[in-house]
Amino acid sequence: MSLVDTCLVDCPYCGEVLEFAIDCPDGRHQYTEDCHVCCQPIAVDVTVAAGSPEMVSVAQENE
Numbered sequence: 001m002s003l004v005d006t007c008l009v010d011c012p013y014c015g016e017v018l019e020f021a022i023d024c025p026d027g028r029h030q031y032t033e034d035c036h037v038c039c040q041p042i043a044v045d046v047t048v049a050a051g052s053p054e055m056v057s058v059a060q061e062n063e
């Protein structure tokens with residue numbers, strides 16, 4: 001059984017609350033995910049510890 005953790009973040013462009021699936025090994029990961037609502041690229045910075053997302057922050061890609 002494998003559970004994918006999700007987290008709620010506010011889109012830095014349109015302010016919509018988005019649910020992202022966090023499926024990463026332990027450590028810090030930075031990647032880009034498109035907003036489901038406005039389709040802008042969001043820079044996601046997530047830290048995973050013991051299989052769970054511990055810290056998630058989002059920013060505009062071109063900041």
Ligand SMILES: [Zn+2]
Pocket residue numbers: 011012013014015016035036037038039040
């Ligand atoms: Zn958006």
